[in-house]
Amino acid sequence: MDCDLKRFFFAIFLFQIHGYIVASAFHHEFPVALPDCIDRCDRAGARVPYPFGIGKGCYKSKWYEVVCNHSLHLSFPFLPSIGLDVISFSLTDDFIYEDRSHKSNGFQIQSPRKTSGCSYGKKDVQSLNLTGSPFFISDNNKFTAVGCNIKAMMVGTGPQIVGCEARCGKENRYYKDADKSCVGYKCCQTKIPPGLQVYDSTVEKLEPGKNVCQEAYLSREDFSNYTLTSPDLTENVIVTMDLEWRLEVPPNTVPESSKCEVSTSVIRTDDQYKYQCRCRSGYEGNPYLPGGCQDIDECRTIYGVCGKNKCVNVPGSFRCEKTWPAILGGTLSSGLLLLAVGTWWICKVNKKQKAAKQKRKFFKRNGGLLLEQQMFSLQGSVNKTKLFSSSDLEKATNRFNASRVLGQGGQGTVYKGMLEDGMIVAVKKSKALKEENLEEFINEIILLSQINHRNVVGILGCCLETEVPMLVYEFIPNRSLFDHLQNPSDYFPMTWKARLCIACEVADALSYLHSAASVPIYHRDVKSTNILLDEKHRAKVSDFGISRCVGIDDTHLTTVVQGTVGYVDPEYLQSSHFTGKSDVYSFGVVLIELLTGGKPVSVLRPQEVKMLGAYFLEAMRNDRLHEILDARMEEECDQEEVLAVAKLARSCLSLNSEHRPTMRDVFIELDRMQFKKQGAQNLAENCEEHTYIQIATPETMSLSYYSPYTLVGNSSFSPDSKPLMIHTTQ
Template sequence: MQMGFCLNQMLLLVLLSAAAAKTQPMSKPNCPTKCGNVSIPFPFGLTELCSLNTSFLITCNQTLSPPIPFLNTTQQSLSSPFHFLNASYEKLRVLNISLDGQLHVSLPVATSCVNNKTGESDNQFFTITFDTPFHLSSKQNKLTVLGAGTVGLVSGQDSTSKTPYAPTSCVPLNITNTIYNNTHDDSCSGNFCCETPIQHRLSEFIYICASNIFEENYTKPYQSHPCSYTFLVKEGAYNFSMTDLINFNRTKMFPVVVDWAVGNTCRAAQKNTSSYACKSKYSECHNAKVGPGYHCKCSSGFRGNPYLPHGCQDVDECTEESHDCLKGRSICINSPAGSYSCSCLKGYEGDGKINGSGCVRRSNRKIIIAFSVSGSILALLGGTLYVYCTLKKRKLNRLKEHFFQLNGGQLLQQQIGRYSGSNELTKIFTVEELKDATNNFREEMVLGAGGEGTVYKGILPDNRTVAIKKSRISNPNQIEHFINEVILLCQINHRNVVKLLGCCLETEVPLLVYEFVPNGTVYDHLHDQTKSFRLTWKRRLQIAVETGGALAYLHSATHAPIVHRDVKTSNILLDHNLTAKVSDFGASRIIPLDRSELTTLVMGTLGYLDPQYFHSSQLTEKSDVYSFGVVLVELITGEKALSFDRAEAHRNLGVHFLSSMNEGRLLDIVDGRIIDEANVEQLMVVANIASHCLRMKGEERPTMREVAMELEGINTVEKHQWEKVNLSSEETETLLKAPPSSSFSVDGVNRRTMLAGSDILNRISFSLTSGR
């Protein structure tokens, strides 16, 4: 049964090898592989697309039967004092192409015949020029000359240096002064026939046959046989016979060997992968032994065409019986990596090779020992793994406890004890709970990343969707402040502030758990063309009212004032109803009740950052007011807070806005998407509020409470009294060109602003309270 299995396996290997041989590529896909009986392997081809370049282009004459391939050459003219006949021969018949760097072509015979009457001779020559990668093989070709009173020569130049060679000539002798007798042997040893090696690397060459060039008493034999012959021939392809002097076939073609290569050198070619010709993964590069260029060869254990991407395929040594596996006791197993291995049959052991340890019968004692050793090793590995897992779990628990204490876990527990009766008590999550919620913090759960940490989307066991933020705390001295801030933020209950649900302190950096707000940020909606249409002026005004109210709540309605320190449109989230929610308190600071400012390291976002805070490092509530003013301008203009697309003087949106207000060009910067539906008076009032928020000195800015009241007042007035006011386009433009007001109102609308362009605003029928 075992032998039957082996026979089946060997049969399968034979079939697989045969299938691989059939599909082994030698030419480019969809390219002809043959011309007549001659195979055309790449880099050669019958069209430009099928060849490496035009130098390797083979012409196939389909009119002949069978078709014959030709190698294109170039013919040159020659001047000489002798009378020569230059035969036209621009195409060389290709006999065979080898990927080892050689091809066989046939060359004609140059003939010289003497006229018996006039004594003149018609001498013939051939000039041939190969393209760059081709040259005659000097080792495998000979110059052969037949006749008497004649000379044959070959001359040309080096294919690399283009240096002309001195001609190589061959002159057969007529020792007996007779054409033929039976005493002469049939060897080309110099009598009536001579042969000589040719020069190296001939790519542009000429070979000539010339008669009647010696003294008359030496050249008499031409009267008996007036013709002589010169030809190039592959060594061993021509055997001289004395009868050739009488009935030589002058139209006969002789095979010659042509060397070819690609490129320059392997080292130079490998620097440019696009032009490197050795495309197969299993190929090697070898510099040409004669002349420039290189050849590609399949690696050991592979066979095929190394110039094609999948040209080199594994040689199945097992089916070709080129292996040294011990027959009868081992099986040859081919490896697709270009090698093979020997496997002993059941009951035998060893390497299975003839020149190795072979295959010997395995004793039962060895089997028992092997099982015993294997069992011991498995038991040892199992015990080691158990001890390792136990120690690792203990180490992990100690590390979690270390991080819990380092991140202020004990302090947080004490603070929780003080608020044990509060419904707003923060929850301390375990790291396992948050790993389960975020699928082990998978990358696809990331909602966003910024300077304060990375935010993941998570789903708690009660199916609540939350946002989990990995905070960054680099200073251990901030732990107590961080814990107090967490406790305080968990007690914030405002519809326009993202709710902090809890935290996890068992990791190297604390994890904060917030409510999930699904509809992106105000920044996304303002600057994404596919979303901006949803932000009408009415909605933008509502976002400003909600955001201002949330910041006012943080500044004045909590146990201690909280300065957000990074107010910007990308930190204002929108829910399904486009309700604004202020988020990202990673940079926030609590200002003690007995202080009005706090000296801190400057943090924030350029474009929104309070200039006074930037220069003095003194953080106050008015820093948030400045940032909120930039947000108002962004809602009015639809432009980014910092943009290098604007002129250098106007890259900062706040500066650009104040300049436009002062010059009466507010109309030029209002977002075109809202200009048609916005209430002009509202735009003017909101713009005036923004200009007060953007004042350089913090003490000249209003408080967030005043700003929130002002914005809320606009909403109230709009609902009750402004709905019926309709201004013409000329009145709108006049109002928008009015200069900004220098005073600020906290009861609804600034009187001086609304009186600008009094001829227009007299139509508005409601009373305004005066400002401060």
């Protein structure tokens, strides 16, 4: 009874899949058997191709004889030569079963199963021996083990060891994709070597314990993980495997000349040549029969293979012929495509030409020709100012990305950029420029490009191809003096020695600008936010946006007072006359910031001393200097030096500019203090000799003009605003 039940399930499984297999392998019902031979055991059964055959004279040899086995009113092929039922046959390379491609001539049988601890399978075939036959175990199969704590090994694989292990419990977290495939959790699968004719297996327990159901078999399917609980594993599942057949080469025959309808696949096994036949591309059928490979009519079997064109079948292939509608449609489509491509190309070229024309227009309007003329006339006597293209600066700043912004102010925005040679620069993108001031702007670029002082931020070049010119400066990495005073850091403590050194360096730079150059340059916006510190914490004076170049002994009269609240010279506020002494006043406020650490304007102080200068002068008059000094430097500072600097600052803040020292006098006094503090030897080791560059000025250059760059007008500028060249260290 158990045997009949098995055969019933086997028959049901066979009829469930044979229709699909037959449709896949022989979907055009081409002849597969010899003439006058039947090719099925019943109307719905699997087709039997030659060299197999049903009945005498219909098969190649006794190995390929097929007998129709009748059971429970069903009939299916049986191979008496090896004693196995056959589920289906396949001939073609593209035979597909459950999305897996089988690349050889073969047939499918029920797989032998080795079980342990199961209530079924004891009477099933457990091994397979095909020695001496033309049949081989296909390497499409995989050795599969199912169960908990199982170790399964194949027998008869020669020098190769084939086996796998599977475990249960909570170990599925250690197996990737354990719920999708057999990777060692409850089941495992592994490949087998080709050319096998013998199959047997052993099943062992990895750990002693209760008797659980375990089994091993060959299967062409990729199994997924089961919910495996003994004894229900695969009891009612028919597991199939693939076998291949190979024909022997006749004696004294060259393998390549073996008779096949179209092509031969030769395989050497055990010093004997065997072969398989296949139809070439574009043909289907049984290549083992004379004329068995028949042309495939792709025009009928492949829907829409030529689209709107006419499909013409040819032996082994097909061709598509254009009809008048197709030709007309193709011509129209090609014309529309060419029109679209041509329009796009014309628009692109036109856009490029407009952009180039606009750049030339901006370059000419922004004084590019004048700058080139001035540079040529000064060639050899000054540092060369580089003219950058707009594409160079866009690339350097990643199209002026917001993440590259270093600072913003009244004049515009400064971006961090990297040039093609790897040099880091700061690019100032200004907001506006009056056309009548273009000549003065170019003159200023020429003059500022000639400044070569270690304590002045150098200008490297400019870009005149944009609506508003852009300036390119050297990049200063270590924030401003204002930031260091208001936001101190441990890596650079603001000691009295450091403050005195910074004051001396800034005074040196301003003194150079005022008196060492052939044409004095007034900064007009000296403040702690415009004093930057480089990688060696050396002071650099920056932001010459509203600086002025004037003749010797001249002053500059403006209609709009410019500068930053808290730093602007009171005399300049009243008279609108800016002189070098106005920069001295602003520098005096910077000295007070170094002494007190206070802000130039603070609402925390009383109204009458809201300005840091007034607050300092009031403390000096009442002999309260020690009360307003920065507590961070009290312990290590020299009181005599501090008092001397305070007196110097007070003289810089004199309301009458005639009573203020010049920047040269201020630098000499601060330098003398450093000399006294460090000694002549240390001064020679630590300080570089200042070299001043004489600026050559062509006669045609106008030096008295209104600034095209205004940082702030009147007193609307915030006292705590950051300079354009600010940088926050990462």
